[in-house]
Amino acid sequence: MSTTRHTIVTMDERPDLIDPAQNLPSAAWPTFMMQDKIVERHWMKIYDQYPEYQFALLESDTQRIVAMGNSVPLEWRGDPKELPAGGIDWILPAVFENPPPSGDTCRCLFALQIVVDPGLRGRALSGAAVQAMLSIGRNRGCRSLFAPVRPNQKHMYPLTPIERYIRWTTDEGLPFDAWMRVHARLGAEVVGVCEESMRIxxxxxxxxxxxxxxxxxxxxxxxxxxxxxxxxxxxxxxxxxxxxxxxxxxxxxxx
Ligand SMILES: CC(C)(COP(=O)(O)OP(=O)(O)OC[C@H]1O[C@@H](n2cnc3c(N)ncnc32)[C@H](O)[C@@H]1OP(=O)(O)O)[C@@H](O)C(=O)NCCC(=O)NCCS
Incomplete structure (x- = not known):
């Protein structure tokens, strides 16, 4: 898959890129964010069992990794009203340990993270990365992408309850938070809060x-x-x- 300036490669096609792609989150996240025990238990399974959903965005000219993303598919009823209070810490066990009951389900894609190379932020690469994730889901028959979005400016307002923060809007009526705004511009809707996305x-x-x-x-x-x-x-x-x-x-x- 390729856009004019970027090529999307998945890790089943390019397993040699798993380590270099993983270097981006290692550099991007504060140390405490890498200490979630549920994430630790499951993380490498996403590359072993679902490499086709893990991607890197390469600059077409230079082939360097400019962004990366992780997601996993889950057969699930797909009703946003049934999304739980857990986010990342719910998704991984649901995929690898306790799948939801089968029956009236469809294939949904769940986002885990998107990281843009810190030296290339502010160049609208994050929207291209979300579009890459959507196109991977589309090619594999997923009907929805559910993302436990980490509002990336919330850390500047740590005392504001998240329920209030996510309702703040710009003059244009878009979310105040820049990362939520990227998703909203691409058509996503806020469907709830996951109060306990990660426990550290x-x-x-x-x-x-x-x-x-x-x-x-x-x-x-x-x-x-x-x-x-x-x-x-x-x-x-x-x-x-x-x-x-x-x-x-x-x-x-x-x-
Ligand atoms: C969040 C992240 C993916 C955004 O990527 P990016 O390429 O820097 O963002 P873009 O250039 O596409 O800009 C997206 C929006 O953020 C805004 N933005 C970018 N850098 C910003 C900054 N330093 N401060 C405030 N807003 C900023 C942009 O103005 C744009 O909003 P607008 O067009 O509605 O005004 C990137 O910062 C990142 O990898 N962060 C670390 C990991 C992370 O938080 N991932 C998301 C959760 S999984």
């Missing part, structure tokens, strides 16, 4: 290591790049971050 827990010492902060006493702390405060309990020696995301739904129309 660690000892106080681990959190101090991940964030560079010192945590002198129990309480809620604002951690850079976290979307909500992180709760620390010194007696239990635990820091707990529950990341909320917003479910957005793209209907995938056949060609």
């Amino acid at each position: 827990s660690g000892t106080v010492a681990e959190w101090e290591d991940w964030t560079g902060l010192t945590i002198p006493e129990s309480g809620e702390y604002i951690v850079p790049l976290a979307l909500t405060p992180v709760l620390f309990d010194k007696e239990k020696d635990e820091g707990l971050y529950i990341e909320p995301n917003v479910w957005m739904h793209h209907i995938i129309k056949p060609d």
